[in-house]
Amino acid sequence: MEFFTRLLGGQRKQAAPNNPQQRLARFKQRYNSILQTWQKTQTLATDREALGNIRRGFQALTAILNDESRSPAPHLCLSFAAAQQIYTAVSKIAATSHDEGMVRDAVAVYSALIDSEEEDFLENDVFAASLMNFIGRTVGSSSMGVGEDIEADIVELLFGITTKIRLQPEILPVWFTTTSSDAKERAAVQKVDFAGITQKEDFPLCYQLIDHVHHEGRIGDFARTGLLYIFESASKSTTLEQWIVNSDLPTFMATGLGALYSQLSRKLSILHTADTEDLPLILKLSDYREMQANPQAVSFFSEDFQGHMATFLSYLAFWQDVLEHCRSVDVRLTLIDHFQILFLQQLLYPSLLESSDIDGGSSVAVLTYLRRILDALDHPELIHMILHYLLALPDFHSTSTRTPKSPAALKRHQSLLLLQAPDKDEEKMNPSLFNLVDLVLGSTDSQDSQTVIAALKLTTVILAKNHGYALGSLIKYMAVHHKEPYRTIGALNVETELYLSIAISLAGEIGVDEAYENHLKDKLSLLEGHPCSLKALALPNTTTQNAAYLDGDVVAREVEQHYLMPEDPLYHSLLSQLLMFLTNDVETNLALTEVITTLGSCSQLRLEGWLSVDPAEYVFQEGEDELADITDDVFRNMYRANRRPTWSPSAAPQLLACLQQLESQVEALRADIQDWDEHVANRKHVFQTYEEMSEVSKNPNTSVKQPTEPPPGSWTPQIPKHLMDSSTTPSRVSSPRGRKEGLDAKHTPASSPTPSRLGRQVLGGSPRGTSPLPAPQAGKRQTTFMADVLSNLADVNNNPNLKRRIRFRKPAGSQTVEVMLSKYQPPPKEPTEDDDTAAVAEEEADDVREASLGHIITNVVILQEFILELVALLQVRASLFGEVRHA
Template identity: 75%
Template sequence: MDFWTRLLGGSSQKKQAAANNPQQRLARFKERYNNILQVWHKAQPLANDPEAIARIRKGFQGLQAILNDESRSPAPHLCLSFAASQQIYTAVSKIAATAHDEGVVRDAVTVYNALIDSEEEDFLENDVFAASLMNFIGRIVGSGSMAVGEDIEADIVELLFGIAAKIRLQSEILPVWFTTHPADANGRLVNRKVDFAGVTQKEDFPLCYQLIDHVHHEGRIGDFARTGLLYIFESASKSEGLEQWIVNSDLPTLMASGLGALYSQLSRKLSILHPSNDLPLILSLSDYGEMQSNHQAESLFSPDFQIHLDTFLSYLTFWQDVLEHCRSIDVRHTLIDHFQILFLQQLLYPSLLESSDIDGGSSVAVLTYLRRILDVLDHPELVHMILHYLLALPDYAATSPRAPRSPAAVKRRQSLMLLNVPEKEDDRMNPSLFNLVDLILSSTQSRNPQTVIAALKLTTVILGKNHGYALGSLIKVVDIHHKEPHRTVGALNAEMETYLNLAIGLAGETGVDEAYESLLKDKLSMLENHPCSLKSLALPNSPLQSPSFFDSETGPREVGPHYLIPEDPLFKALLDLLLRFLTNDVETNLGLTEAIVNLGACSQLRLEGWLSVDPSNYYFADNKDEEPQDFSNESFRDMYRASRQPTWNSSATSPLLACLQSLQAQVEALRADIKDFDEHLANRKQAFHIHEEINEAIKSTPPQIKPSRPSTELPAGMWTPQVPKYLLDNSASPSRTQSPRGRKEGLDHRHTPTSSPAPSKLGGQTLVGSPSRGMSPLPAPRAANHQTTLMADVFSNLAEVANSEFLKRRIRFRRPADSQIVEVMLSKYQPPPKDPPDDPAAQAEAEAREKDDIREASLGHILTNVVILQEFVLEIVALMQVRASLFSEVRFA
């Protein structure tokens, strides 16, 4: 046995020694290469000889294997030296281009990869190698003469990405891949084709143009192309020639027009209704299924549409990544100019201007696209450009210092602006005549629920993420100069108690305390992350720095203390929607409450006058006899007086509270006229509670381990483009988070404001069926098959019980014209007579009733909205308490 072992081991050692012998390895390499040349010369044409193609593929694979083996072996590397001296890559590219075979192309790419990865013989510094490779790629994927599969195209783009990464790290090899031509006396490049707003110079930098041709793809192709092009722009700061070439070339034009092309592919009419066959529970327990979408509109949840939308948003994210990594001021300004003129002014704003609520979807589409754009963008220059233009804001930053531009960048901007000048002055589009504010305000008053939902969600993004731009445009405010709070802690406690009693009166006391504790954590996180909170939470002498990681001085104006004007059109529109809360569809109510909460999340916006009572309307009972007389000093007396709870006249009630009290009166009318109303309401809350418990159980279940697959990500250690989380999750939801109002689950209990005034005194169980977060109108989380089946069965039973015939009873609500009072038409309702009345007074009354706003909804739908309303009121209370604690908004003395 030992004999055979020694014999086999000796044979293996001899083979290994032969494989590592440089001379023998070179002989095998030459033999393979010569065989390839012989087969190629004999087979004419090569594309019609399958046997020759098979032999060439085998030869290419052999060359690649030998090169990889030599790269891992000690010097000398004779095969690499032979490949460089004989320029074998030239023959490889010609053979692959004439074979018209995908397999040959794939194997040729592996040979090129092996040469580049060897990092010897300076292939990337060889101009012949660069020309050969780019000619090969141009014939394969550039000319369109050969159709290759996506996997091969991805391999080619990955090869280009690798070269761009080497250029970024070794700027000395840039002249090999990028060449410039002489300019005339005026600085203009000669012998160039003028294309649109730039000069076409593909022969100068074919690598760059190949990358720009693939940036619009999804998957690996787009990721590698965008990152490779990003490295090119980053290298511009190290090369003055490349910097000026980008400014003068048509590359910025191609990027902007590519973004416009992707936006144009999005449907002009959009439906944001959830599919009727896959409604979440909170929507199925309402009249949501009765909403009809326009058959001409494309569904937001369509897989094909989601692909187009994700591709557009990925390319938009690529734009801001380029601006972040590009340190060349001229290149950045040129890119921003093209974005502004070619995309924003010539495409995005016209789509806003041409949108209509009448055609059944174009306003919904534009509002949804704008929301997703602002949700994705974080770069201050892009955000400022979009909102400053669409909101028609005054140029308050015109006097701020800006980095000077070079003469070439100035001329490029001037020529670009000339392209945007209309032939007739009347054709000039001006946002000052119709802008985003006009579209949002008109959309919130629409009779189409989808338009209202889309407008509310866009409003939430602007108020929550870009609040500084909303001041003076979307919301009308008046600046104030006093910083000391006027409200007292006693007034805060009185108002919180009023709101809290209202919430309990709507849907009962069960579980309010635990729900309130959860909302406190939610609001604390929301306020701490609000863009206006940095100034309020910063230490007195600490320098204020923007939390953004982008290097830019552009941004919204500084936000100071301000009041909301009572006549603000947006706030009045929100109150008008709130007054119809019980008959609104569920998504409208979720969007409405989210918008109001985001309005109150600004630390600089005072709550007085819209959410809280103005301190000038406080009334304190003059009970000096009850005032303790044993105060040691005056400060204790002031603290006692500040803790007193004031009263106020009904006319001084804040508009928001007055609207909520009107809704409470509607609920009381239903409770008085519908038998067992509270029992049905408790059942509805229980249905939501079961749903939430099942979701929590599934989240806590360990996920199943899936078989590992080859990674399609970029190589380890490489920088990857920033991709929004919802794109990684492949979410089809229009919401920003996995819940309608974005609660951050699992927050640390240490953040609970223990020193807040008036802590909750209510004990009890969990708020059964809180729908505002857990009952999001989103698909349920994917889990194991048996869990999914169990959830489907439970939800089916819940929906069947909740949608009983009794709960389908229709209830009408009538709001007289120009009135803030909504009448619940239950047993009082009488159908109008069929014949017109002869009495003139009765006829006039009938005509007046025709102008009334009459809406109806099922009892089950109303029950769901009452549960949502209770949570919203609790959210208002939590917002008031956390603000008072975090921003010191009330006086304790």
């Protein structure tokens, strides 16, 4: 090849010498040059030329080491570096240079030595001492101070060392050493409080990680993961285990979590900025802009708050990971004790106790923080501890049934118990006097919509993830003594049709089929994923008892079948909010509907009495004559189960009665407002068009799939055809508008917005899925969508009819709401002092609210979707859990 190369291009240039001897020569030359420059320079920090020469030398050393690591043996440069301990000189030069660039290049040299995995640098005491001394002088408490990018490189280097320790536990003694027993005893005498003994000289690597564990971004991620590996190693080293128990690391971790929580604002506003372009469409088409945020409260959507919240939650996740990976019982129980005393009882509960609904946001803040904490946690011990304490459950004292094994861990446990004991009994903060139940119930009845929203969201999380803890605290219940279902398929059909008739009466038939299909899928997924469904869906011969966490400390609370008590305070608060659904703000309604559907998603909660009719109230019109003609027992039972019962109005479930009242409110509006049905249909069309545009904008090259026929044998309940054909809505039966609506139905996009899709953006929860949509015409998709949305929004915003204000009044002590329309109101007159006094007295007695017509129409569309969700819930539960008798 060299012959042909010379013929084609002349003599080839000689490559740089790279055999081991030549490479070693270059390495020694560079290293000696660095030493000479350093020794000749009196003040390195001020000599820019010397700094540049040494930096170039460090970079050359790093390049040679990396090149040698990729080359075949022998690796003479690495052997020379180990024998001459060049890292000591690198450490001293970089630490005394006070130059960030020099520090970065020194870190690169250390990284090259560690990554080479030769010469056992990580097993060398001198190397470990040199590196930790360098890091301590660079990023320690009395360090020179460097930028975040260099600090991140240093913490990443420490993380790499902990990774090697995790994989090779035998090198731990190099990085972790303990003082003599005499020194230990003296330190224990000097440090007698709960915080533990500070022993940075024993394990500087661990303390460096602790110092950086609260940071955001790469620094915090590397520090937390590295510290996690150290706690995981405690189960393999008794010395390290006892050292952690005696040290102040658990205190640092708990106080660090508390410090991050304290950075969160005491007052919080969960309102979107009204003038933002990112305001969800469903809020734009309401009176949302009229809601005023407290100027002293921090916005939930601000970048600063989101950054603080993300950091706090990431550190909380780090706690969870540590407890999950730590197999040392003493270390784990010591950490849990510190979490309980220093964070839960001394910080989290006092913030709950001090929250107020009248100071403009502190209740909103606490409720929101609790929701985010419980939503982020999955560790059974932490959940058990938090909910037992904050809900004041009676068996809180048995948070952990095990006691520490070692005397040191037991002593730390006792000192923490003494720490939480107040000097006087009256100073003791006791959740039995005021707890999370009191806060939630008071907040759901608040006059401030943000407080209501925050309380409803928190309730949803507790019901969805930790339903067992809500029983007896948030929810008043009574046990079920019979297992067989008493409800019948005939009653289910009647109830389904009744709820559907209300939904269609509210907002018409357009889009109901498609929306219902999507709700069936959503509810099936919701029910299958609920923690209480494991027992209901388990095979008969399998056990669903949750295994104890780490050999029996905490077992998830067992949820048996139960009824919701009629006088349950939380449920009554939900019904009170539901009764004012049309004037509630949109976010309140979205949170309210999610709480109710989440409540109904527990397979162990019977629906009788609150969502379904109690079977004891069934009345059958058929006599026993028909039954006498049937001789076969099986057919007789099937006939009985399929009979369609009736019941008295007083026997109707409270939720159904409330929805019927809302239907009456809408009927009053329909009778008084011209073109009511057109307004509702247009609003549904706006949502539908916007959703189609959003789907296409995400992937313009993908057409939206059409609904397909279900496979043979699948269970897909449909809306009864006779119900759709014989609707009793006046506008569809007797008015020209009803006929026009029926004619245009097949040409109108046939899906309405669901709160779960448009609303989840507002609520901050997880989406429940999207619905199949009809594909728009090819070539006109994007322009048609944009034109439709802009046109409809312009019509909505400029239509004076939709800005009309309508007042609703709920008399004091009454459970009905009156729609105060124009034809029922007396003509205005000049106010007098007596009139003002009477008006004030009336407002104090009655609950009077008002909203624009456009806002009410949006809420009507949401209400229809909510009722369709309830129908889907009834149908899926009946099929999935066998809750009704077919024979």
